[in-house]
Amino acid sequence: MKMTVRGILTALATAFAVYLAARSLVWAGGVVDHPMLAVAVTGVYLVVVILSLYVEGRPVAAHDGESDGMLTAGRRGPTRMPAWVCIVVLLASAVIPNTAAAALALESRATSFGTWYVGAIGLLMMVTMVRRRPWVAWAGIVILAVSTIAWLGLLPALTLGLIGSSMWVLAAQLLLMSMDRAALDAARLSELQRAASAWRAAQQGRQRERRIQVQRALAVAGPILSRAIEQVGLLDERERTEARIAEGQLRDELRGARLLDDGVRAELDAARRRGATVSVLDEGGLEGLSDAELQRIRAELAAAVHDAVSQRLYIRSSTHPEIAVTVVGRSAAGTLPDEDSVDLWREIARPARG
Template structure:
């Protein structure tokens, strides 16, 4: 598939060849120094080809060069030494051609081709993002052509067109850059919307899994409770209490749970302990491997605990991921306060 850059480069070469060929058709006038004329033609041709191809962006980088201000944009910019050569060419070529032809032939088409040729060269320089170099070349072209031909004749022979080409090139370049920036912002917004949609889909899936797990845990005991009108025996009441605790765990701290942790929490409740699990956002930013390490330590802490009440909650501290606190009755009196007999901090993985 032919790229836009290939088409533009082909047009640039064709237009340059057309303008330069006019300088080799020495009809209707005399050339006093043909070698100088040919050397000026070759200098112009070489400079134009260098501006077209030196450090040119790849076809897939043409649009990216207008989007960012980093390496991709600098890659599309014309190198400084080629820019300097373009300025030198805009000085040498007009004066060399005017010196090489006879005074009565200086307004002939083969002698004035440089006005359009240098204008086309400065358009290429403008597209290669050397704005000031392009306008400097146009100013030097205007000064040389007006000095040799006179202001009115220079304007009539193509100077106006050369200036307009550069103006249009600059306006088009700005429009393309603005369109590229808008496209980039739109793409960023689209990526953000896609990420938000994916996160919402993930959260919905997570909620659906939690609801299914909760129904699997609490469904059987709820069905028996409804069937018996709430008349449960001792074992069934224990199962109901455990099911209630499991349901709370699934709703309040799903990221703290895996099969091992769930088993240890059930074992703690079956031996009579009251367990509270709360996930308050302290695990944000942790991957699955880090969560697995935290859950393994949590399961070990619950397994070793002998407290009457266990409080498991995530920590906002940067160094601590989960805090496990155990409290037990300090004495037999109703006025005795519970004592803390377990305090364990699970560190945040690094």
């Protein structure tokens, strides 16, 4: 049979409650004025203990990263004690000590069976504390202390179990606090591990993407670089043009790889060969798109570059919710070299999401 924390705690509490109840009925060497009342009080105590241990309540609400799977709450531990059971427990903490003491003769009230209720109510309050009702548990201890001192006196009450019962409740509260802190630390550690794994996966993806970009860049610029080294930089006009185009292609691969496919690359190459200056920059906004959506955007981009006659083309991705890519073309408009005008403005819409 699978053992759980809840099952172990419940079994221990039940066994201890039965022991205390049995001790209350062992009247050796003592005088009991009202035996039926004493037996009835013991029976009432056992009923209250059963209610406190076995009546289900609502799970403890998660907060600050805690979950319902803590060692002391939810399926793996006691649920929060229902409010009506708390009321019964408080009534028991007031009725049982007074009734148990009233059932005994004066000389029997300080005996082992005459003070059974001190440990019994302490156990009941400890169960209440474990079931996430700390204020009820401490209120019960206060009620027990008042009743015990009233019947036995201050010093006898302290020496006959009142301090021990209070220590049980305090130990239960400290144990719960340490368990909750450990559960919270474990949850945070798990979250950090998931974040670290996601970061590592993202870094590995970026590394693979960089390797692909470097390989593509070397394939584009490698031949002209080798030629430049062989000629010690003395290139003819055709080779200079090829070097300028290779430089542009290399910039495209490094700065806007997400915007590129074979069709876009071919149109950018054609624009540069006719003398246009082309700038491509991925500024984000395309990360959440599928391959099919990116393919459609790249097809529209290739068509826009193919139709362009501008001397300078600026292609940028966009984070705008409705615009994916913007293509701007500028050409000379006057006699001054730096005087130009916008002759192309094309916005490629972001795919609509249903």
